[in-house]
Amino acid sequence: MRKNVYTLFSVCLILFIGIESYAQTIIRGPYLQMGTPNSMVIKWRTNSATSSKVWYGSNSSNLPFTVTDNGNRTEHEVTITGLAPNSTYYYAVGNTSGQLTQPSNNHYFKTSPIPGTAQTIRTWVLGDCGTGDNNQRAVRDAFYNFNGAQHIDMILMLGDNAYEDGTDSEFQAALFENMYEDRLINTVMWPAIGNHEIVSASSPDESGPYYDIFTLPRNGEAGGVPSGTEAYYSFDYGNIHCVVLDSDDTPKDPGDPMLVWLENDLSSTSQDWIVAYWHHPPYSKGGGSDTGAKETDMRENVNPILENYGVDLVLVGHSHNWQRSYLIHGHYGQSNSWNPNTMGIDLGDGRLDGDGAYTKNANGEGTVYIVSGSAGKRGGTISPNEFHPVMYESISDYGSMYMEVTGGQMDIKFIRDNGVIHDYLTIMKQVATGFPPDVSVTAPDHGTNYTTPQAITITADASDSDGSVTQVEFFVNNISIGTDYQAPYSVNYTIPDEGTYNITANAIDNDDNTTQSSVVQFTVGPVTTCxxxxxxxxxxxxxxxxxxxxxxxxxxxxxxxxxGSQVVGIRFNGLNIPQGANIASAYLQFTADENTNDNPCTITIFGQDSDNAGPFNSQDFSISGLPKTSNSVSWTPSDWLAIGDSGPAQQSPNITSIIQEIVSRPGFSANSSIALVLQGMGRRTAESYDGSTSYAPELCIEWSMAPIAFDCPNIPANIGTPCDDGDNTTLNDMIDANCNCT
Incomplete structure (x- = not known):
C-alpha cells in the first residue's frame, strides 16, 4: 500500500512540475533594446524562473530561426545577431517548452539602416513621462492618433521616466503596464537618466532599477565611440547620430571622462545629423530654471563642445513644459548675457509656411535647443515676459514631440494631449539635386550556400538616370570591404568563417546622391532550418x-x-532548402497535448514523394493515397508525461533519409513544400495548428551543399549517433563500431 501511495505521489509531482513549466506567464514585455543594423536585444520578465527562447523570421506565420538560453531566470535577455540591415523581422518569445507570446503582425522589430543611409526616420520623444497616470495616457493617445499606423523607428526618453524614485514597480506602471507596451514590442527605447531615477540608481557603478531594465551600448555596439558605460553613450540610426549624456550623476567638468569621450565621439562621426539629449536644461524659464549647478555645467562645459562639432538639435526635459529656441550659437552664460546680434543665427519662426526653415550659416553654425518635459507632468503657466530670451515658443501644456528626418530635412512637432499641434519647425541641410542612382548586388545569388569559407567575388550593377555613378562601396555585415569606381563593379572577399553573411552595396552619383541596395544573404557551412x-x-x-x-x-x-489507427499528414512551407542539398540531420518536434499513452506505440514516418507537396484536402483517403518515399523511419516514442512538454520524448528519430530523398528529386526547389505521412499503432497526442499555432508540429533540418561524410555511409550515420533498433525503448540505442544500431 505504501508503495502505491508513493507511486501516485510521484506521478502527481511530475504532472504538477510539467503543468507549472507550461503555465509560465510574461509579466513585463517583451520589449526591444539596443537595435543595430544586424542585431536586436529582446527582453521580458516571467512570473517564475524558466529558460529563454526567441523565434523569429521574415513572416509572422513562419518563424524558422531560434535563439535559446537554457539557464533559468525571470529576467530574460536574448540577443539576435546575423540580421540584415533595414529589415523587418517578426518574433515570439518563450522557453524551451514553447512560445509564451502569439506571433502576430504587431510583434516585430526593424533593424537599423546602414549608417549614412538617407530615408524617412520617425522618432517619438518623451520627456518626464513617468507618472503612470491618465495624464501620461492622454499624451500617449494624442500621439497615437496623430501617428496612426506608421512605424516609429526610435523612442527617445529624456529622463524622469519613472516617478517618484525610479523603482522597479514605478517603471512597471510608467512604461510596461497599461502604458506603452503595445509600442515597445516593436520600437527600441533609447533613454537618458533623470534625477528621479537616480534616487534608486547609481551611475558610477551602474546599479539600480534603471540600469537593470535598460540594455544600452557601452562598447559602441550601435555606432559611435565606445563610452565604457551605460550612463552615457551614442548610437546611429540611418543618417542620424544620437548622443545621450548623464546630466545628473556623472561628473561634467572639463577633462572629465564623459566630456573627453564626447569630443572623441563627435569628432569621429560623419553623419548628416547630430542630435544630443539629456535631462537638465541649459536654457529654461518658468517651472524650472537654468541657474542650477547641473544646468550651468551642461551649458558652460557641454554646449561649447556640441556646437564646435556642429550638433543640430539638443533635447532636454526636467522643466515640465515645452520651450523651443531660435537657431542659436555661442550663448554659454545666463539669460542676461544673451546677445541676439552675435548669438542669433536665425531669429525667425523656423517654419516652412512662415519665415522659412532654419539653416546653419556659412560657418556651419546654428543649433536648436528644445525643452520637452511635459509627457507626464505639467508646470505652471509661462507668460511671454517670462520666456527665456533664446526661446521662440514656450507653453505649459501636456504633450510629446515628434521628429521626422528625410534626407536633408528635419521636421519637429509638439503634440498636445488634446491632439493639437501647438508648435512646429523645420531644420534644413543642403538638399541633394537630381535623382538617386540604382544599385543591386548581382553575385552571389541570394540564399547561396558555400560549403566552406573561401575567396569569392561580389559584384553589383549600378546606373544613374540623370548623371553618372562615381563609386560603389560594398558591405558585408555592415562592414565596408572595398570600393570600386568603375563598371563593372566588383570586390574580392575572403569569407572568414562559417555563418550567415549579409551583403549590401552603396552607390553614389555625381550629385552625391546615395542609394543602398537590397540585402543579399549567403551562408557558409551547415544551415539549420526549423x-x-x-x-x-x-x-x-x-x-x-x-x-x-x-x-x-x-x-x-x-x-x-x-x-482505430488513423493516418496523419503534416506539411511544411518556407524551408528555403535548395534542390540537391545534402541533409545532415532532420527531425520532427511535437508538443504534448495530452499525457494519455496507449502502448505499445510504434509510428512509421514516410515522406510524400513529390516535388512540391500541396495542402491537404477533405477528400476521402486523400492522405493514405499520397505517393510515399521509399525511405521511412520507425519511431517508438517514450511516454509523454506532462501536457506542454516539447523535449526529447516528443522528438522523432533522425529522418534524414526521407528528407534527402525528397530534396534530391530533380523537380524540387527552394520554394517547395515538404509533407510527411505518419501511420502505425498506439497513441501519443500532440498539439495541432488549429489547437495552438505556437505549438504546432515543427520540422528541423540541418543541411549544406557539401557532401556529408558519414562513418557508416550505407545507413547513413556516424558511430555513436542515436538511433532506434525497434524495441520498446530508444534511450540507449546508438550506432556501434560495426555500423549496427544496438
Whole structure:
C-alpha cells in the first residue's frame, strides 16, 4: 500500500512540475533594446524562473530561426545577431517548452539602416513621462492618433521616466503596464537618466532599477565611440547620430571622462545629423530654471563642445513644459548675457509656411535647443515676459514631440494631449539635386550556400538616370570591404568563417546622391532550418473510414481513442532548402497535448514523394493515397508525461533519409513544400495548428551543399549517433563500431 501511495505521489509531482513549466506567464514585455543594423536585444520578465527562447523570421506565420538560453531566470535577455540591415523581422518569445507570446503582425522589430543611409526616420520623444497616470495616457493617445499606423523607428526618453524614485514597480506602471507596451514590442527605447531615477540608481557603478531594465551600448555596439558605460553613450540610426549624456550623476567638468569621450565621439562621426539629449536644461524659464549647478555645467562645459562639432538639435526635459529656441550659437552664460546680434543665427519662426526653415550659416553654425518635459507632468503657466530670451515658443501644456528626418530635412512637432499641434519647425541641410542612382548586388545569388569559407567575388550593377555613378562601396555585415569606381563593379572577399553573411552595396552619383541596395544573404557551412505548420490545411487526420479532418484541435498519433489507427499528414512551407542539398540531420518536434499513452506505440514516418507537396484536402483517403518515399523511419516514442512538454520524448528519430530523398528529386526547389505521412499503432497526442499555432508540429533540418561524410555511409550515420533498433525503448540505442544500431 505504501508503495502505491508513493507511486501516485510521484506521478502527481511530475504532472504538477510539467503543468507549472507550461503555465509560465510574461509579466513585463517583451520589449526591444539596443537595435543595430544586424542585431536586436529582446527582453521580458516571467512570473517564475524558466529558460529563454526567441523565434523569429521574415513572416509572422513562419518563424524558422531560434535563439535559446537554457539557464533559468525571470529576467530574460536574448540577443539576435546575423540580421540584415533595414529589415523587418517578426518574433515570439518563450522557453524551451514553447512560445509564451502569439506571433502576430504587431510583434516585430526593424533593424537599423546602414549608417549614412538617407530615408524617412520617425522618432517619438518623451520627456518626464513617468507618472503612470491618465495624464501620461492622454499624451500617449494624442500621439497615437496623430501617428496612426506608421512605424516609429526610435523612442527617445529624456529622463524622469519613472516617478517618484525610479523603482522597479514605478517603471512597471510608467512604461510596461497599461502604458506603452503595445509600442515597445516593436520600437527600441533609447533613454537618458533623470534625477528621479537616480534616487534608486547609481551611475558610477551602474546599479539600480534603471540600469537593470535598460540594455544600452557601452562598447559602441550601435555606432559611435565606445563610452565604457551605460550612463552615457551614442548610437546611429540611418543618417542620424544620437548622443545621450548623464546630466545628473556623472561628473561634467572639463577633462572629465564623459566630456573627453564626447569630443572623441563627435569628432569621429560623419553623419548628416547630430542630435544630443539629456535631462537638465541649459536654457529654461518658468517651472524650472537654468541657474542650477547641473544646468550651468551642461551649458558652460557641454554646449561649447556640441556646437564646435556642429550638433543640430539638443533635447532636454526636467522643466515640465515645452520651450523651443531660435537657431542659436555661442550663448554659454545666463539669460542676461544673451546677445541676439552675435548669438542669433536665425531669429525667425523656423517654419516652412512662415519665415522659412532654419539653416546653419556659412560657418556651419546654428543649433536648436528644445525643452520637452511635459509627457507626464505639467508646470505652471509661462507668460511671454517670462520666456527665456533664446526661446521662440514656450507653453505649459501636456504633450510629446515628434521628429521626422528625410534626407536633408528635419521636421519637429509638439503634440498636445488634446491632439493639437501647438508648435512646429523645420531644420534644413543642403538638399541633394537630381535623382538617386540604382544599385543591386548581382553575385552571389541570394540564399547561396558555400560549403566552406573561401575567396569569392561580389559584384553589383549600378546606373544613374540623370548623371553618372562615381563609386560603389560594398558591405558585408555592415562592414565596408572595398570600393570600386568603375563598371563593372566588383570586390574580392575572403569569407572568414562559417555563418550567415549579409551583403549590401552603396552607390553614389555625381550629385552625391546615395542609394543602398537590397540585402543579399549567403551562408557558409551547415544551415539549420526549423519551421512550424503555418496553416490549418497543413496538418490533417484521416480516420480508418477514410474521412479527413482538417480542423482537429490536436493530432492523435495514431490511434483515435479506440476508433482505430488513423493516418496523419503534416506539411511544411518556407524551408528555403535548395534542390540537391545534402541533409545532415532532420527531425520532427511535437508538443504534448495530452499525457494519455496507449502502448505499445510504434509510428512509421514516410515522406510524400513529390516535388512540391500541396495542402491537404477533405477528400476521402486523400492522405493514405499520397505517393510515399521509399525511405521511412520507425519511431517508438517514450511516454509523454506532462501536457506542454516539447523535449526529447516528443522528438522523432533522425529522418534524414526521407528528407534527402525528397530534396534530391530533380523537380524540387527552394520554394517547395515538404509533407510527411505518419501511420502505425498506439497513441501519443500532440498539439495541432488549429489547437495552438505556437505549438504546432515543427520540422528541423540541418543541411549544406557539401557532401556529408558519414562513418557508416550505407545507413547513413556516424558511430555513436542515436538511433532506434525497434524495441520498446530508444534511450540507449546508438550506432556501434560495426555500423549496427544496438
Amino acid at each position: 519551421v512550424r505548420v503555418t496553416d490549418g490545411n497543413d496538418d490533417a487526420e484521416e480516420r480508418p473510414s477514410g474521412t479527413v479532418n482538417l480542423t482537429s484541435g490536436d493530432l492523435e498519433l495514431v490511434d483515435d481513442g479506440g476508433l
